[in-house]
Amino acid sequence: MGAQGQDLTINGTAVTLSVDGDTSLLSVLRDRMDLKGSRIGCTEGYCGACTVLVDGKPVQSCNTPVWSVAGKDVTTIEAAERHPVLSEVQKVFVDLQAAQCGYCTNGIMMTLAGLLGQSPRPDRAHILAHLDERHLCRCGVHVRVLKAIDQLLAQSGGATA
Ligand code: FES
Ligand code: FES
Structure with missing residues (x-):
């Protein structure tokens, strides 16, 4: 597939990119949009370091071709200040220092923001299984x-048992 215009919305801004549709969303975010918060890990869909939200759902951007997100809303960690759930997740992670090297952390926070955003009363077991x-x-x-998850669940009124 050759380079062609791909229309999508990234962190609230509509963009048209001239790029091969099979290019990974991760590559587009990092190399074309200079959004480096989505990390390069395994690049094969195993580690979750590259997770972003597509129409509010957690998606591993390394194995997501950009053609498949045409017309959709992509949210990355760089949008945390403007995204109510993501900013809440980030605040709790910072407060509880729920990271060490931090390489996996952005992806985990994106997944949590997606799962918490999808359900008004998120289920702890479902979240843990997903992670x-x-x-x-x-x-x-x-x-x-886990402490951060329980803190977020307590704040959202979700079941922590
Ligand atoms: S980089 Fe590991 S799942 Fe995407
Ligand atoms: S890989 Fe998770 S904090 Fe380092």
Whole structure:
């Protein structure tokens, strides 16, 4: 597939990019939009470091071709200040220091923002299963991330049991 105009909205701004439709969303974000908060990890859909929101749902941008998000809203960690749920997630992570090297952290926060944003009463087991399946942390900050999740659930009125 050759380069062609891809229309999408990134952090609230409509953009048209001349890029091969099979280019990964991660590459577009980092290399064309200079949004480096979405990290390059495995690039094969295993680690979750590259997670962004597409129409509010967590998506691994490394294995998402840009053609598939045409016409959709993409949100990255750089939009945290303007995104109510994401900013709340980020604040709790900072308050509880729920990171070590931080490489996995943006992706985890994006997933949490997506899951908390989708459900007014999010289920802890569902969140943990999602994180377990789609995110890796080599530093082992799981206990602090769990504390952050419980804090967020308490704030949202979600079930923490
Ligand atoms: S870099 Fe996308 S899942 Fe690992
Ligand atoms: S904090 Fe280092 S990989 Fe998770």
